[in-house]
Amino acid sequence: MASAASKLNVGAGRVDREKHVFVVCTGQHCLKAGSGELLSDLKHECRHTSAEVRVGASGCLGHCQLAPAIMEDGRMMGVVSRRRLQLELSRLGLSSERRNLNRH
Numbered sequence: 001m002a003s004a005a006s007k008l009n010v011g012a013g014r015v016d017r018e019k020h021v022f023v024v025c026t027g028q029h030c031l032k033a034g035s036g037e038l039l040s041d042l043k044h045e046c047r048h049t050s051a052e053v054r055v056g057a058s059g060c061l062g063h064c065q066l067a068p069a070i071m072e073d074g075r076m077m078g079v080v081s082r083r084r085l086q087l088e089l090s091r092l093g094l095s096s097e098r099r100n101l102n103r104h
């Protein structure tokens with residue numbers, strides 16, 4: 001777990017933004033299971049965040065039984081629905097619909 005101090009690059013005279021990396025599998029199984037929509041949702045949701053977010057696509061991540069699969073900051077997420085992705089983005093403070101999710 002990163003401490004608050006580790007997120008701050010005080011010695012260099014600047015404060016680093018929080019960083020996240022998402023890699024969406026666009027292999028055959030994951031595409032059939034909807035990873036294309038997940039990739040679009042991620043790109044859309046992360047457009048206006050103040051955090052540094054990188055969203056990319058990859059060939060098969062080797063977890064086809066968990067399609068659609070996404071790697072989030074090095075952690076495998078499997079059987080990801082659009083709703084689950086929204087909740088995860090909300091948890092990370094990256095979703096533009098965060099307020100809407102909190103109402104339900």
Ligand code: FES
Nearest residue numbers: 025027030063064
């Ligand atoms: S096709 Fe996505 S993990 Fe294999």
